[in-house]
Structures are given as C-alpha cells and as structure tokens.
Amino acid sequence: MNALELLRAHPQAGGRAEEAMARCIDECHRCAAACTACADACLAEEQARQLALCIRLDLDCADICIATARVALRLTGVDDALLKRMLETCAIACELCAAECRQHDHEHCRLCAERCERCAERCREAGQGLLV
Amino acid sequence: MNALELLRAHPQAGGRAEEAMARCIDECHRCAAACTACADACLAEEQARQLALCIRLDLDCADICIATARVALRLTGVDDALLKRMLETCAIACELCAAECRQHDHEHCRLCAERCERCAERCREAGQGLLV
Amino acid sequence: MNALELLRAHPQAGGRAEEAMARCIDECHRCAAACTACADACLAEEQARQLALCIRLDLDCADICIATARVALRLTGVDDALLKRMLETCAIACELCAAECRQHDHEHCRLCAERCERCAERCREAGQGLLV
Amino acid sequence: MNALELLRAHPQAGGRAEEAMARCIDECHRCAAACTACADACLAEEQARQLALCIRLDLDCADICIATARVALRLTGVDDALLKRMLETCAIACELCAAECRQHDHEHCRLCAERCERCAERCREAGQGLLV
Numbered sequence A, B, C, D: 001m002n003a004l005e006l007l008r009a010h011p012q013a014g015g016r017a018e019e020a021m022a023r024c025i026d027e028c029h030r031c032a033a034a035c036t037a038c039a040d041a042c043l044a045e046e047q048a049r050q051l052a053l054c055i056r057l058d059l060d061c062a063d064i065c066i067a068t069a070r071v072a073l074r075l076t077g078v079d080d081a082l083l084k085r086m087l088e089t090c091a092i093a094c095e096l097c098a099a100e101c102r103q104h105d106h107e108h109c110r111l112c113a114e115r116c117e118r119c120a121e122r123c124r125e126a127g128q129g130l131l132v
Helices: A003-008 A018-043 A048-073 A080-101 A107-128 B003-008 B018-043 B048-073 B080-101 B107-128 C003-008 C018-043 C048-073 C080-101 C107-128 D003-008 D018-043 D048-073 D080-101 D107-128
Strands: none
Touching: A003 A018, A003 A048, A003 D018, A003 D107, A018 A048, A018 A080, A018 A107, A018 C048, A018 D003, A018 D018, A018 D048, A048 A080, A048 A107, A048 B048, A048 C018, A048 C048, A048 D018, A048 D048, A080 A107, A080 B080, A107 D003, B003 B018, B003 B048, B003 C018, B003 C107, B018 B048, B018 B080, B018 B107, B018 C003, B018 C018, B018 C048, B018 D048, B048 B080, B048 B107, B048 C018, B048 C048, B048 D018, B048 D048, B080 B107, B107 C003, C003 C018, C003 C048, C018 C048, C018 C080, C018 C107, C048 C080, C048 C107, C048 D048, C080 C107, C080 D080, D003 D018, D003 D048, D018 D048, D018 D080, D018 D107, D048 D080, D048 D107, D080 D107
16 A cells, blocks of 8 residues: 555654554555455355354454554654554454454455454554654 | 443343443544534634644544444444453543643634543543453 | 534534534434444344344444544535535435344344434435535 | 455455456545545645645545445445445545645645545446446
8 A cells, every 4th residue: 555655745754663654554454444344254154143253353343443544644743652552452453353263264254364463463563663 | 322222222231331331432422523523623713723733633532432432332242351442542532632622712622622521531431340 | 412512613604504414413423323233233143144234234324324424524615515425325325224124123123223214314304405 | 455355255256346346445445544644744734724625625535435445345235326326425525635635735635636536536437337
C-alpha cells in the first residue's frame, strides 16, 4: 500500500519512526480485509456453527485494525500514549484471532491467520518505536 | 438507547455485569456522535486553525468509541481480556478529548466534553465489572 | 439520543430540516447497535448455519448505518447530493435486513427488524427533506 | 493488497467478476488511508480554515470507502443490488473529494486526489460487472 508516502506528506512528518508505523498501518488494512473476508467465508461453510468463535474474533479484529490504522495515520498534535495503547490492544486482538484461525483448515482461515500474525508483529514493532 | 435489551436477547446473556456494560455501550454511541459533530463544527469555526488538536482528538475518540461499542456488544465466546483492554483505551481517548474540548468556549465543545467525560466513566465502570 | 442538540450547536445550523435529520441519525446509531448484537446472537444460536444470510445482512446494515450517521452529522460545506444518496442506500440496507430478520423467531431478530424498519423510514423521511 | 486471494478463498467464490471487484476493494482501502491522512495533514497546515471543505469531504470519503470495501468483501447470500448502490455512492464521494483536493497544492491533497480518482473508476468498473 502507501502509508509511508502519506505520512511523509504531512506538515509534521519526521517526528516518529515513520517506516515502522507505515508498515503497521498498511498491515492493519490488509488484516482488516482478511478478517472481514474470513468472517464471511466462515458463515458460508457447512460447519458455520463450529466457526462461531472464529467469526466473532474476526469481526473484533477487523474493527480494531481499522480504528488503529486511523489513529496511526494522524500526526496532528501527536499523542503517542494513546496510539501506543491502541497498538497494544490491536496486537492482542490479532493474536487472539490468529490463534483461533490456526485451529481450522480452511484456506480463508489460513490466509487470515497469516495476516493477523504479521499485523500483531507490526503493531508491536511500531509501538516500541514510540517515545512514551 | 437500547443496549440492555440487546444484550439480554443474546443466547449467552447473563454472564457479565450487563447493566454497566449496556450503559457503557449506549454512552459510546452518544460520545461518537458528539465527537463527530464537534470535529465538523470546529472545522466551520473562524478559528479552525486553533482547533486542530480538538478536531484530531474528536476523530480518534469517535473511531475508538465505535470500535469499543462493537466489541462490547458481542458476547459469543466472550473474551473479556480484550474487551477490558479496549475499554481502558477508550477511556483514555475520551479523557484526552474531554480535556481539550474543555479549553474551548463553543457549545459543541461543551457538549462533546460532557459526553466524553461520561463515556470515560462508563468505560471504567464496565471494565471493573469484568472478571479478568 | 442527542443528535438534535449536536446539529443545533454547529456554526452552520439551520439550513436543513434538522429535526428529521436528527431523528434519522439517532436511529442509525440504534439500528447499528441492534444489527451488531443480532449478528453476534445469531452466531451463538444452535442453527447458526441457517442464519448465515441474516448475519451477513446485519453486518452490512451496521456498517452502512454508522457511515450514514457520520456523513449526516457533518454540516460543513454541506453536500446534500451525496447525503441523499447515502440515505437511500442505508434505507435499502435496512429494508433487506428487516425482511430477513422477520423470517426468524429469535428475540434479537425481532428487535433488529423493528429497528431496521424504523431506521429505513427515518432515512427516507430525512432524504425527502433535502433540497436536491 | 490481497483482496483477490480473499475472494477466491470463499466457499461461494466464482459468481462475480472477481478481478474487478478485488481491484475495487483494494483501492477502497488505499483511498480511505489517503483521505484519513489528507484530512489530518490539512488540519496541520497554516491555512486549515480554507481547507475545511477538503477535510470534510476527506472524512466522508474515508467512511464510505471503508463501508463499501466491507460490503464488497462479503459474498454470503450475495445481494448485488445493495452492493451496486453502495459502489455508486462511493464513486460519487470519491469524485467530490478528488475535485476539492485538486484545488489545493499540498502534496497530501495531490496524493489523495489521485487515489480518489482511481477509486471512483474502480467502483464504477466493479459496479458495471454486477448482474443487476
């Protein structure tokens, strides 16, 4: 995607570890897409009933990833304490969702688990780069 | 609003301190609306430039309130550790936004500060009711 | 809820049929909550597999209601042509969701159908009040 | 991004013009990110007051793009009439935002205008591929 060029075009660019944050933002969008798709694909499986927890965690994770990406894209009067907390919360959501998706054999669960694991890493890396 | 009757209609109802959670969910929606409106009203003020931080915090707070309400409305395979973290993050976002809105005399900032303060309280109360 | 006082606190207040719009915004938030809760409650039912379409429409409707409420809360440089289109789209989403929820006996489906029907009406009323 | 592999992993894959829809979904996410970043960068500019309409349209466009991507990612019990309407609404939001961003010289406005123009095209192409 394109978060790095977006962050660099901001009048207050340069104050953060931009590359780690940009990778995190891009991954949050990819992860939200994978979770939204996995939830819907689970619904269409014969054994949707056994996938209820997977669907629920997919939906939580998608909502939190989108909110996290939005907060991370904003640099005006930057408040890194809130962002750091949000990145940690997002990493937890991603880890829970990945662990559940890993229990299932469907291709959409496999794709979603990969994205969630990657997103959790990116959120933790980006959070560590914040000076709070 | 109506979150209490929604939570009570769930097949897994009863496992949580539902009343505190319902008040929190209703307040998250009210707060998100107040923040969205305040951000837009600030934009239309003559001194929008001095309200930049207020607008930014309004937007963060609205996004986090909506995501928090969604996670809190879900009871399937309930994971209170994630919800607790999200409620704490939301309380912080609300407190930051309230403190900034209190700096300004506009009626929309006053309404928004009230809602943010109330929402922060509701999030902390609901979080304390969770057994994690 | 409180959308009317929010709209009236805006520097550009007064240009629209505010009361109909405020009722619509409040109802969009209630409907989004009911749809989010119904989707999750359906997931926890024994026959989740037969509720797949209901869940999917709940999720669409919740997403569209939240986006619609946000656009409708903004008055700055108001563009009623976009808002009118969004209100129509939201009414369609609500009607589809209500019709599906009416097929099921669960209390959460009944609550959701009521909210969706009300929200569709409010969206159509608010859209008719726009001068475009 | 990755929407094509997500759509192809769905149990009901194959029923739509998947490639056009996948390009549209990916572009909606990119566009939402560009609009969120542009709104925040505009806020931090000296002349934020003159950018009020740009910020407002950025926020509308970001909200509508995210909702559109979510609806388009869902294939369960597919309802193309609602999706088609949502794609048209999104194209309008993108065109309005692009036209406003083109009025300003900032790099973030230029990036945002490009993404909005591309997203409007992708939404129209994807909508034309739907059999409704």
